[in-house]
Amino acid sequence: MFTGIVEDLGTVLAVERGADFARLTVDSPVVVTDRTMLGDSIAVNGVCLTVTGLHGTAFTADVMHETLRRSSLGALRRGSHVNVERAMPADGRFSGHFVSGHIDGTGTIASITRDGIATAYAIRAPYALLRAIAEKGSIAVEGISLTVTFANADAFGVAVIPHTAAHTVLPERRVGDIVNLEIDPLARYVARLMAVPARAADASADAASAHADGITEQFLAAHGF
Template sequence: MFTGIVEDLGSVVALERGADSARLTVDSPVVVTERTAIGESIAVNGVCLTVAAVHGTMFTADVMHETLRRSSLGALRRGSHVDVERAMSADGRFSGHIVSGHIDGTGVIESVTTDGIARVYTVRAPYDLMRFVAEKGSIAIEGISLTVTFADKDRFGVAIIPHTAAHTVLPERAPGDVVNLENDPIAKYVARLMSMSAGTTGPAGTPFTSHITERFLMEHGF
C-alpha cells in the first residue's frame, strides 16, 4: 500500500525488454539508502514493483506483460525520470490517499496551463476510468496523489503546487503524453458491490444479496 506522496525523483539506468516482459533498473539514492531490501514493494510512476536486486543506490525490478500492457512503463528510456515511493509503513502518515500501486489504465494529457502558483493539467481518459473520477475526489497520476478539480464524461483536471512540480515527473509531461492513472479504490469496491447485488448468484446458485444500493448510499451522504 502507498499514499501517493513521492519520496524521490529517480532515474532509469536500464530497461531490458524481453518478448513479453522487462527488467527495470532505477537509480534512487533517497529510497535505496533507506535500507531497501530484496522483496520489498516500491512504486515507480505509480506501479507497484518488487525489488529483485539492490546495487549501490540502484534497485532492479521485473515488469511482467500485464504491467507493460496497462501502464506507460514500457515507454521509459535510459535517463528517464520516475516518481519513486516505498510501501507505507504501518506507523506512517496518510498524507495522500490510499494507493494500491495497481494501475487501472492510462490517460493522455490534453492541456497544461497556469493558475497563479498552480500548474493545471487536463487529462483525457476512457469511460471505464472516468466513471470513478469525482470532483474533489482523489486520483493518482504517475503515482502522485492529487485532488480532482473537475470531472466531465471523458476528461478531468488536477492542479499541482510548486513543491509537487519540483519533486515529481509531472513538469516533464506535455500535451499528448501518456500518464499512469489509478482510481480511488473505495469507489471501485462500491461499484463492484452494487453490480454484484443486481440479480447475481453465489455458490450453488444461491442468490447474492447486498445492502449496498444507490438509495442506501444517498441516505448515508454519498
C-alpha cells in the same frame, strides 16, 4: 499499500527488454539507502514493483507483460525520470490517500495551463474510469496523490503546486503524453456493487435491484455498510 506521496525522483539507468518482459534499473538514493531490502515493494510512476536487486544507490525490478501492456512503463528509456515511493510502513504517517499501486489504466494529457502558482492538467481517460472520478475526490496520476479539480464525461483535471512539480515527473510531461491512473479504491467497490446485482437468496429485493435503481440506504445496509 502506498500513499501517493513521492519520496524520490529516480533516474532509469538501464532497461533490459525481452519478448514479454522488461527489467528496470533505477537510481534512487533517497529510497535505496534507507533500509530498502530485496523483495520490498516500490511504486514506480504509480506501479507497484518488487525489488529484485540492489546495486549501490540503485534497485532493479522486473516488469511483466501485463504491466507493460496496461501502463506507461513500456515507454521508459535510459535517462527517464520516475516517481519512486516505498510501501507505507504500519507506523508511518499517512499524508496522501490509499494507493494500491495497481493502476486502473492510463490517460492522455489534453492540456497544460497556468493557474496562479499552480499548473493545471486536463487528462482524457476512458469513460469506465471517468465515471468513478469525482470532483474534489482523490486520484493517483503517475503515482502522485492529487485532488480532482473537475470531472466530466471526457476528461478530468488536477492542479499541481510548485513543490509537487519540483519533486515529481509531471513538469516533464507534455500534451499527448500517456500517464498512469489509479482511481480511489473505494470507487472500485462501489462500481462493482452497482454493476453486479445481488442474488435474491442472499439479499433483499431492494439490494438485488440496486444496480438499476441506484444506491439506497437499504442497499448499503444489505452489503454491510
